[in-house]
Every structure is written in structure tokens, then in C-alpha cells.
Amino acid sequence: xxxxxxxxxxxxxxxxxxxxxxxxxxxxxxxxxxxxxxxxxxxxxxxxxxxxxxxxxxxxxxxxxxxxxxxxxxxxxxxxxxxxxxxxxxxxxxxxxxxxxxxxxxxxxxxxxxxxxxxxxxxxxxxxxxxxxxxxxxxxxxxxxxxxxxxxxxxxxxxxxxxxxxxxxxxxxxxxxxxxxxxxxxxxxxxxxxxxxxxxxxxxxxxxxxxxxxxxxxxxxxxxxxxxxxxxx
Amino acid sequence: xxxxxxxxxxxxxxxxxxxxxxxxxxxxxxxxxxxxxxxxxxxxxxxxxxxxxxxxxxxxxxxxxxxxxxxxxxxxxxxxxxxxxxxxxxxxxxxxxxxxxxxxxxxxxxxxxxxxxxxxxxxxxxxxxxxxxxxxxxxxxxxxxxxxxxxxxxxxxxxxxxxxxxxxxxxxxxxxxxxxxxxxxxxxxxxxxxxxxxxxxxxxxxxxxxxxxxxxxxxxxxxxxxxxxxxxx
DNA sequence: AGAAACCAAAAAGTCAGACTTATATGTCAC
DNA sequence: GTGACATATAAGTCTGACTTTTTGGTTTCT
Numbered sequence: 001x002x003x004x005x006x007x008x009x010x011x012x013x014x015x016x017x018x019x020x021x022x023x024x025x026x027x028x029x030x031x032x033x034x035x036x037x038x039x040x041x042x043x044x045x046x047x048x049x050x051x052x053x054x055x056x057x058x059x060x061x062x063x064x065x066x067x068x069x070x071x072x073x074x075x076x077x078x079x080x081x082x083x084x085x086x087x088x089x090x091x092x093x094x095x096x097x098x099x100x101x102x103x104x105x106x107x108x109x110x111x112x113x114x115x116x117x118x119x120x121x122x123x124x125x126x127x128x129x130x131x132x133x134x135x136x137x138x139x140x141x142x143x144x145x146x147x148x149x150x151x152x153x154x155x156x157x158x159x160x161x162x163x164x165x166x167x168x169x170x171x172x173x174x175x176x177x178x179x180x181x182x183x184x185x186x187x188x189x190x191x192x193x194x195x196x197x198x199x200x201x202x203x204x205x206x207x208x209x210x211x212x213x214x215x216x217x218x219x220x221x222x223x224x225x226x227x228x229x230x231x232x233x
Numbered sequence: 234x235x236x237x238x239x240x241x242x243x244x245x246x247x248x249x250x251x252x253x254x255x256x257x258x259x260x261x262x263x264x265x266x267x268x269x270x271x272x273x274x275x276x277x278x279x280x281x282x283x284x285x286x287x288x289x290x291x292x293x294x295x296x297x298x299x300x301x302x303x304x305x306x307x308x309x310x311x312x313x314x315x316x317x318x319x320x321x322x323x324x325x326x327x328x329x330x331x332x333x334x335x336x337x338x339x340x341x342x343x344x345x346x347x348x349x350x351x352x353x354x355x356x357x358x359x360x361x362x363x364x365x366x367x368x369x370x371x372x373x374x375x376x377x378x379x380x381x382x383x384x385x386x387x388x389x390x391x392x393x394x395x396x397x398x399x400x401x402x403x404x405x406x407x408x409x410x411x412x413x414x415x416x417x418x419x420x421x422x423x424x425x426x427x428x429x430x431x432x433x434x435x436x437x438x439x440x441x442x443x444x445x446x447x448x449x450x451x452x453x454x455x456x457x458x459x460x461x462x463x464x465x466x
Numbered sequence: 467a468g469a470a471a472c473c474a475a476a477a478a479g480t481c482a483g484a485c486t487t488a489t490a491t492g493t494c495a496c
Numbered sequence: 497g498t499g500a501c502a503t504a505t506a507a508g509t510c511t512g513a514c515t516t517t518t519t520g521g522t523t524t525c526t
Contacts, residue, residue, distance in 0.1 A: 265506065265507090266506075266507070266508095267506075267507095281507090281508085284507095295507070295508095296506095296507080297505090297506065297507045297508075298504090298505055298506055298507070299505090299506075299507085300505095300506065300507080301507090
């Protein structure tokens with residue numbers, strides 16, 4: 001998943017990125033390129049490339065005579081897939097999970113509504129296929145199989161919406177769903193009501209009923225919010 | 234606005250970024266670092282830093298023995314503020330404007346609902362202030378003054394939602410609104426109904442009425458969709 | 467004493483050149 | 497045609513010297 005070990009500068013990022021997003025260097029901390037280069041045992045050129053990438057993510061700012069300063073979280077490019085991965089993998093995981101779930105609750109219903117209007121027959125077929133796969137794996141601790149279809153389902157919805165920015169959230173949603181299964185509490189079989197909702201969404205999209213698709217998806221995301229205690233019961 | 238001229242590599246990006254996002258290099262095009270360095274009259278080290286940044290935006294991929302290849306639009310990090318700016322400034326502007334407006338229509342209503350629950354008294358005050366400023370500038374071709382308050386209004390809503398990912402969309406929304414005033418057709422005074430809606434949203438947030446704040450904001454964004462002919466009348 | 471001008475050190479920024487490594491592609495034998 | 501092998505290519509890496517900006521302290525003048 002993603003882009004592992006693409007060169008030396010990538011290795012550096014794999015260490016520095018998670019460290020910064022985890023808050024190991026509080027905002028305002030100052031790093032020096034040469035020192036970092038020594039610490040990671042790479043040349044300054046490689047280190048500079050890594051710093052440039054962090055800078056383009058607004059994780060740090062590089063200024064002459066002062067050094068590379070860590071920026072406050074409010075400056076971070078929180079939509080950068082790399083940043084999201086780093087945060088999901090580290091100490092910032094709960095916060096990232098919450099904000100992503102709220103984002104999902106806003107985006108996915110609208111995406112489903114658009115999908116009902118724009119989905120191709122192939123996408124409709126794939127959607128029902130996914131929903132059926134979820135049903136088939138909804139009992140008997142077949143969490144892995146369930147997850148695969150769940151991820152595929154939401155990815156198709158986002159793609160079929162026809163909006164490039166929605167489509168780009170597919171990977172993020174996938175990581176959220178996968179995380180819920182693997183890290184969070186998810187011992188029992190999935191909620192039967194949720195499974196039913198997915199089937200109904202697939203049907204609504206196929207029927208071109210945007211209103212219904214949106215409303216049903218809203219119910220799904222409300223469920224996700226409840227799981228994280230973001231909504232009062 | 235943003236980060237102009239932060240070093241030589243930034244200058245290179247200011248040319249290459251817009252060129253790529255405008256589609257001047259079709260997907261699959263191959264660039265060579267050395268050739269680019271010559272073309273921009275910079276050292277290879279500087280050029281490499283620029284390429285690294287483009288790579289972190291998934292605009293290009295760098296592979297040994299082949300070169301720097303331009304990636305298809307579906308790979309781009311379309312949430313990167315820099316990418317958004319480049320696209321809004323170039324040939325891809327209409328597409329970017331549409332997808333951003335659809336994103337707004339999904340996010341802002343939910344953000345307004347959350348703002349109604351979480352906004353501080355100061356934020357509520359600022360919000361009504363903005364709304365009043367919009368009213369005051371809604372007649373007599375005072376578009377500039379209107380725009381300032383409109384931008385501030387939406388920024389407060391997104392910030393007050395308490396969700397970091399929503400808050401980060403403030404800059405983007407600002408650029409969309411500014412673009413609508415400056416580039417798009419916007420000769421007459423703003424729609425009075427829209428002005429009223431903003432005032433009502435401010436009131437709903439102050440009253441803590443999440444449901445109403447969300448619904449009213451939805452009406453605002455529906456208006457924005459209509460402006461771009463995304464919704465049927 | 468306070469402000470203005472000045473100086474020196476520090477760290478990022480830039481450049482040039484040599485070298486390494488992976489890999490796409492063409493060549494040859496079978 | 498298939499597989500092994502050689503070769504050329506372009507990215508990747510390292511090093512060292514040099515430039516530029518900026519900060520913080522020092523000196524000087526009012």
C-alpha cells in the first residue's frame with residue numbers, strides 16, 4: 001500500500017514524517033539540516049530533498065540563519081495522503097480517525113446521491129456485487145472478507161460520483177475501514193442493520209434514486225460516528 | 234497570498250506546476266532532470282528538489298533509467314493547496330471550480346451544523362458581524378466589501394466546526410469565492426436571498442440550532458451549484 | 467540611556483563534478 | 497521464439513567549496 005522506500009530521501013521521510021506528526025517535535029522546534037543529515041547518515045543533498053517534501057506538506061518551514069522549524073498542526077496539509085498515513089500510524093491516530101470520520105459523514109452521502117445520477121451500468125453491477133459480498137461474509141467471523149467488500153463498496157460510490165475530489169478519498173476511507181477492523185474493537189460480526197443499508201444503497205443507486213441513496217448513506221455514516229462516540233446516542 | 238518565491242526551486246515550481254496541471258505535458262510525458270535543469274538555468278540539485286516536491290504531489294513519478302514521467306490527473310493530490318491554486322489559475326480552472334463547489338456543497342452544511350454545537354461566543358459574534366457586513370455591502374456595487382465579509386463568514390463557519398479538516402478548506406473556499414467575483418460573471422449586486430440566508434445561518438448558529446444551520450447552509454451551497462449549472466433549475 | 471548604524475557568525479541556499487546503481491533495451495546464442 | 501548477457505542511460509548519491517540572507521550583538525552617535 002502506497003510508496004515504500006523510494007530512495008534514500010524516502011527512508012528519511014519514513015522516520016521524520018511520523019515523528020513530526022506524532023508530536024515528537026513540538027511546534028516551533030528547530031532542526032538543522034546538517035545535523036539531521038549526520039543523524040540519518042545521508043548526504044546533505046538527500047536531506048535537503050526530504051526537507052523540501054516536508055515543507056511542501058507544511059509540516060516544517062525552512063528559513064535562513066534559523067533552521068528548519070516545525071509548524072503548528074493548524075498549518076499541516078491534513079489532506080496529504082502521506083500525512084494521513086503517518087498520523088493514522090502514530091500517536092495522533094485517534095484525532096485523525098475522528099476528523100476523517102466526520103469528513104466521511106459529510107462527503108459520502110452527497111457522493112452516493114451523485115452516484116445514483118452518474119453511475120455506469122458496470123459500476124452499478126460492481127456495487128451490488130460488493131453488497132452481496134458483504135452479506136455473504138457478514139456472519140461467522142469472516143471479517144477479512146467482509147472488509148474487502150466494504151472497502152470496495154465505498155470506493156465505487158466515491159468514484160461513481162464523478163467528482164475527482166470525492167474519488168480521491170477512496171484510499172483514505174479504505175484505511176479508516178481497515179483500521180476499524182484491525183486496530184479498533186471489532187471482534188463480533190458486523191451490525192446486520194449496516195449490512196442491510198449497504199444493500200439498499202446499491203439498489204437505490206441502481207434505481208437512480210439520488211434522494212434515497214443519499215439518505216441511506218447518511219444512516220451508514222451516522223453509524224460510523226456513533227462507533228467513535230462522536231454523536232450522542 | 235500563499236508562498237511566493239521561496240528559493241530557486243520555488244521559481245521552477247511556479248513554472249512547472251502550472252504547466253503540468255494545465256495539461257501542457259500530457260500524462261506519460263517524460264522529462265529529464267538534466268534537461269530541465271538546463272532549461273531553467275539552475276543546478277541539478279535545485280532541479281531535483283523541485284522534482285521531489287512535484288513527486289510528493291503525485292504530479293510526476295521519477296524512475297531510474299526512464300526519467301520523470303507525468304502522471305494522469307487521477308493520481309494527482311487534488312487537495313494540495315498548491316495544486317489547487319495552480320489549477321485555478323490555468324486551463325483546468327473550470328473543472329477545478331466545479332469539483333470544489335461540489336465539495337463545498339457536501340462539507341459546508343455539515344460544518345455549519347457542527348458550528349452550531351461548538352462555536353464559541355466570540356465566533357458567534359464574528360459570524361453575525363460578517364453577516365451584517367454582507368448586508369451593508371449588498372447594494373450599490375460594493376462587491377469588494379461584500380466579498381471580504383462573505384469569505385470571512387465561511388471561514389468562521391469552517392473553523393468553528395471544530396474539525397481540522399473542515400477548517401483547512403477555508404483557504405480554498407476563499408479562493409473560490411474570490412474567483413467568482415473577479416473572473417466569473419458577477420456584475421450585479423449579490424442575490425438578496427443569499428444575503429438573507431447568511432444572516433439566518435448566523436442566527437441559527439448563535440441559537441445552537443444545528444439542524445436549521447445545516448439546512449440553511451445547504452440552501453446557500455445549492456445556490457452555488459446553480460451558478461455553475463451543476464444542478465438542473 | 468536609547469536609537470541607529472554596523473559587523474560578524476550561523477545556517478540555508480546554490481553550484482559543479484565525480485561516482486554509483488538500477489533498469490530498459492538490444493544482442494547473441496540456443 | 498526464448499533466455500542469458502552486455503550496454504547505455506538517466507536517476508541517485510556524495511562531497512566540498514562558495515554565496516546569501518538574517519539574526520543578534522557591538523559600537524557609535526545623539
